[in-house]
Amino acid sequence: MNPTATSIERSGTTVKIDASGVYYRDLNTVLREVVTGDVERIDLVNICGQRYIGTDLGREVEINIHGTPGNDLGAFMDGPRINVYGNAQDGCGNTMNEGEIVIHGHAGDITGFSMRGGKIFIRDNVGYRVGIHMKQYLSKVPSLVIGGTAQDFLGEYMAGGILVVLGLNLRAGETHKANFIGTGMHAGVMYIRGSVERHQLGKEVGIVELNAQDRENLDLLVAEFANHFGYDAKEILAGDFIKLLPLSLRPYGRLYAY
Amino acid sequence: MKDTANHYNPYGDDKVIAACSIFGMMDTSGRRFSGVDITKAIANMHDRGNGLGGGFGVYGIYPEHADHYALHIMYEDKLTQRDVEDFLRDNFHVAFAEEVPTRRAAAIKSPPIVWRYFVYPNSRRPADRSNDDYVVELVMKINTGFRDACVFSSGRNMGVFKGVGYPEEISEYFRLEEYEGYLWTAHGRFPTNSKGWWGGAHPFSILDWTVVHNGEISSYGINRRFLEMFGYICTMHTDTEVVAYAVDLLLRRHGLPIEAAAKVMAPPLWSHIDRLPDNEQALYKSLRQVYSSLLLNGPFTIIVAHEGEMIGLTDRIRLRPLTAGVKGDVLYLSSEESAIRLICPDLDKTWTPMGGEPIIGRLKTNKEGKAVTIEECAVA
Numbered sequence: 251m252n253p254t255a256t257s258i259e260r261s262g263t264t265v266k267i268d269a270s271g272v273y274y275r276d277l278n279t280v281l282r283e284v285v286t287g288d289v290e291r292i293d294l295v296n297i298c299g300q301r302y303i304g305t306d307l308g309r310e311v312e313i314n315i316h317g318t319p320g321n322d323l324g325a326f327m328d329g330p331r332i333n334v335y336g337n338a339q340d341g342c343g344n345t346m347n348e349g350e351i352v353i354h355g356h357a358g359d360i361t362g363f364s365m366r367g368g369k370i371f372i373r374d375n376v377g378y379r380v381g382i383h384m385k386q387y388l389s390k391v392p393s394l395v396i397g398g399t400a401q402d403f404l405g406e407y408m409a410g411g412i413l414v415v416l417g418l419n420l421r422a423g424e425t426h427k428a429n430f431i432g433t434g435m436h437a438g439v440m441y442i443r444g445s446v447e448r449h450q451l452g453k454e455v456g457i458v459e460l461n462a463q464d465r466e467n468l469d470l471l472v473a474e475f476a477n478h479f480g481y482d483a484k485e486i487l488a489g490d491f492i493k494l495l496p497l498s499l500r501p502y503g504r505l506y507a508y
Numbered sequence: 509m510k511d512t513a514n515h516y517n518p519y520g521d522d523k524v525i526a527a528c529s530i531f532g533m534m535d536t537s538g539r540r541f542s543g544v545d546i547t548k549a550i551a552n553m554h555d556r557g558n559g560l561g562g563g564f565g566v567y568g569i570y571p572e573h574a575d576h577y578a579l580h581i582m583y584e585d586k587l588t589q590r591d592v593e594d595f596l597r598d599n600f601h602v603a604f605a606e607e608v609p610t611r612r613a614a615a616i617k618s619p620p621i622v623w624r625y626f627v628y629p630n631s632r633r634p635a636d637r638s639n640d641d642y643v644v645e646l647v648m649k650i651n652t653g654f655r656d657a658c659v660f661s662s663g664r665n666m667g668v669f670k671g672v673g674y675p676e677e678i679s680e681y682f683r684l685e686e687y688e689g690y691l692w693t694a695h696g697r698f699p700t701n702s703k704g705w706w707g708g709a710h711p712f713s714i715l716d717w718t719v720v721h722n723g724e725i726s727s728y729g730i731n732r733r734f735l736e737m738f739g740y741i742c743t744m745h746t747d748t749e750v751v752a753y754a755v756d757l758l759l760r761r762h763g764l765p766i767e768a769a770a771k772v773m774a775p776p777l778w779s780h781i782d783r784l785p786d787n788e789q790a791l792y793k794s795l796r797q798v799y800s801s802l803l804l805n806g807p808f809t810i811i812v813a814h815e816g817e818m819i820g821l822t823d824r825i826r827l828r829p830l831t832a833g834v835k836g837d838v839l840y841l842s843s844e845e846s847a848i849r850l851i852c853p854d855l856d857k858t859w860t861p862m863g864g865e866p867i868i869g870r871l872k873t874n875k876e877g878k879a880v881t882i883e884e885c886a887v888a
Contacts, residue, residue: 274555298552298846298849298850299552299553299844299846299847299850301555317846317849318845318846318849319846320844320846321844336849337845337858339829339831339844339845339846340829340844356858356859356860358829358831358845358860359826359829359860375859375860377826377829377860378825378826378860378863401826401860401862401863402825402826402862402863403825427862429780449779449783
């Protein structure tokens with residue numbers, strides 16, 4: 251694979267990179283090189299399937315992506331703030347540690363996979379197994395907010411963090427379609443706006459009432475969500491939310507204990 | 509043994525990020541187009557494969573021989589070719605035969621000899637056998653009876669082109685920019701449990717059925733034994749082969765609608781069936797009982813195609829990706845959305861289908877002359 255010639259324009263603290271036909275390794279190498287000195291913003295245009303964008307940059311920087319980024323967008327990311335003006339593919343935010351990803355569209359399967367810090371906001375729907383094995387420790391509490399609805403195994407094996415589904419594109423009276431929500435969940439919390447039937451939930455979660463702390467969590471996250479995508483936070487917060495909590499910290503502790 | 513590590517892992521990484529790539533595009537108005545776009549699209553997912561298999565299925569390419577079965581056959585040597593051609597002349601009218609045109613492509617190493625034959629059953633076909641059944645039987649005879657020959661395409665007005673290499677290399681080698689069809693499927697392979705060889709590349713095909721697949725059919729053994737009872741003999745050493753024969757059995761021979769066949773291969777879970785209305789429960793229970801041996805276990809996304817129809821399907825808990833897109837009359841199916849966007853940036857809509865729910869594109873005028881649109885079939 252030959253390194254691809256990349257067109258880079260600098261103006262002040264902004265760098266614009268045309269990524270058409272650029273191989274993902276070369277693009278990420280270029281990103282590592284340009285994120286130095288006083289660069290505050292990187293505009294990526296003609297992105298089409300390049301993987302791992304935003305990984306290994308290790309500091310705060312704004313990255314605006316025009317096009318469709320490839321799998322594992324923001325994997326292991328530690329600091330940058332990514333805006334995607336389009337849709338994201340699978341594995342977005344894989345194990346990210348710090349920073350923010352804002353998707354002005356939909357995202358694929360396993361979004362927020364093993365996320366351990368930072369925030370992800372998705373305007374529309376997400377795929378399967380979103381939020382799988384999110385975790386948290388002390389002050390590191392990852393948040394994932396989905397404007398539309400999710401597919402099956404939402405929050406599977408969740409071990410921490412806050413997962414919010416707003417159901418903004420559901421019609422009146424329509425329930426979320428996801429099944430096996432929270433299967434294997436053993437820590438963290440999930441808030442779902444709009445209705446789900448009991449049989450759609452995994453065996454390991456229960457529905458509980460929201461308390462003052464939950465309302466505070468939601469107020470903050472929904473305000474940010476509304477701000478990103480031009481919604482009215484009050485209107486969203488006026489809807490009915492349910493809260494899902496794990497029933498056990500070790501749901502499979504006795505699985506192999508005979 | 510030849511060390512292929514440098515070929516598929518030039519960076520010497522300890523982890524290879526590959527998975528298979530699949531892509532399908534169909535113009536439901538019947539307009540034919542070349543292989544240029546699908547080659548670009550599948551090449552955009554280069555890293556999902558490892559160069560040990562690439563291939564294409566294309567429909568509507570042989571209108572001048574539309575009534576004849578187009579047999580694409582690969583041979584290891586001229587001697588085998590002579591024997592197989594004698595066998596073809598004994599059992600078929602051979603209307604036309606030629607070597608499949610290729611060009612020198614640096615990446616394609618030691619290719620087999622590949623010929624195509626436009627044939628029709630002759631008087632040897634028993635009266636109680638349909639033309640299609642006769643062709644299936646003789647394809648099986650060639651694939652099991654001649655050591656160094658492999659029939660890898662046997663439908664009418666369609667063809668499979670495949671081999672060892674990345675799909676874009678296979679496309680270059682077989683000059684696919686020179687063909688036109690209304691429906692194309694493509695595959696980039698990352699073999700997991702079997703070796704990379706020319707016959708083992710996707711699509712797998714029988715008659716005009718083709719299948720490209722990303723995943724692993726762990727029920728292969730059960731599926732294969734069931735299919736053997738109906739005369740299908742697996743010779744390609746790869747799990748996906750059973751899917752091609754399963755769709756031929758279910759859709760052509762048993763006459764199931766595709767919606768039902770999808771529920772045979774990816775049946776609803778029992779817990780889901782329990783919540784359905786009585787008549788649907790009865791249907792899904794019968795399908796699970798009658799065809800339990802055709803349930804495809806393990807992770808899969810497949811694109812099945814045949815004359816006038818393209819179907820995308822994942823396993824019921826979607827352990828492999830599939831994105832669908834629509835632009836006007838064209839339906840796209842892909843492992844990754846970016847591959848679709850590369851050749852069609854302004855899609856009308858894209859979505860990820862639910863596991864086990866088929867996405868179906870049909871020619872707007874189907875066999876019954878009934879108008880069908882993508883929008884009706886492809887419900888998100």
